[in-house]
Amino acid sequence: MDNFSRYISQIKFFGFEKNKRIQETSVAVIGLGGLGSWLSEFLVRIGVKNLAIVDFDIVEEKNLNRQNFIIDDIGKLKIDSIEKRLKEVDNSVNIEKYKEINNKIFNRDIIFDCTDNIKSKYLINELSVYYNKPYIFASVVMDQGFVGLINPEQFCLYDIYKGKEDVLTCNITGVDFSAVIFAVSLMLKLFINYVFGNRDGILYHFNIRDKFYLEEIKVKSNNCKICKRKQFELIWNYLK
Numbered sequence: 001m002d003n004f005s006r007y008i009s010q011i012k013f014f015g016f017e018k019n020k021r022i023q024e025t026s027v028a029v030i031g032l033g034g035l036g037s038w039l040s041e042f043l044v045r046i047g048v049k050n051l052a053i054v055d056f057d058i059v060e061e062k063n064l065n066r067q068n069f070i071i072d073d074i075g076k077l078k079i080d081s082i083e084k085r086l087k088e089v090d091n092s093v094n095i096e097k098y099k100e101i102n103n104k105i106f107n108r109d110i111i112f113d114c115t116d117n118i119k120s121k122y123l124i125n126e127l128s129v130y131y132n133k134p135y136i137f138a139s140v141v142m143d144q145g146f147v148g149l150i151n152p153e154q155f156c157l158y159d160i161y162k163g164k165e166d167v168l169t170c171n172i173t174g175v176d177f178s179a180v181i182f183a184v185s186l187m188l189k190l191f192i193n194y195v196f197g198n199r200d201g202i203l204y205h206f207n208i209r210d211k212f213y214l215e216e217i218k219v220k221s222n223n224c225k226i227c228k229r230k231q232f233e234l235i236w237n238y239l240k
């Protein structure tokens with residue numbers, strides 16, 4: 001049973017076959033903060049049935065202003081609260097929970113990097129190149145951010161950030177919730193495009209301060225240490 005009535009508006013727009021492809025795609029969402037807590041729910045709402053969710057953190061009161069948690073969740077693991085939420089949205093969904101990044105999640109069709117620190121981002125990037133697995137990432141600070149699809153055969157995150165570690169994060173600068181949700185919306189659209197066959201790497205920069213501003217940035221990968229020369233540094237403990 002494909003639950004036709006649940007997805008009727010989507011089927012009208014995308015067609016039956018494409019709607020089915022969304023349901024057949026397995027994903028992993030790494031990081032259940034402002035980005036991942038919403039993205040995982042929206043993925044389930046559009047029909048994704050198989051998710052791995054990854055986060056070691058517990059829910060705190062300060063998360064409630066922009067993350068997909070409620071008062072009752074405070075003190076609980078984010079993976080447990082999000083699992084409960086996703087099953088409330090669709091009780092047929094199949095969820096695997098992990099506190100740490102591991103090699104199992106790279107069996108999924110596509111990975112989402114929703115982490116908010118650059119070290120995790122470089123780790124996910126190296127694993128994605130190692131396993132030749134595309135992923136969608138976002139990074140939001142204040143009222144601007146980057147969102148992209150990394151296809152390791154074309155370019156990787158290292159080509160964007162060049163190995164810098166002093167990249168600003170929302171923990172330092174604070175963040176505008178509308179920018180977070182804007183990034184989630186772009187991630188969802190990149191996912192839909194990916195499922196429908198558009199696998200090319202792409203990078204967007206956006207800024208919603210005064211006017212809405214969105215541009216595509218062309219990324220060049222010249223002899224990149226990670227995606228071209230495969231000089232991995234971070235992944236060796238994660239391949240077991």
Ligand SMILES: [Zn+2]
Nearest residue numbers: 156159224227
């Ligand atoms: Zn690269």
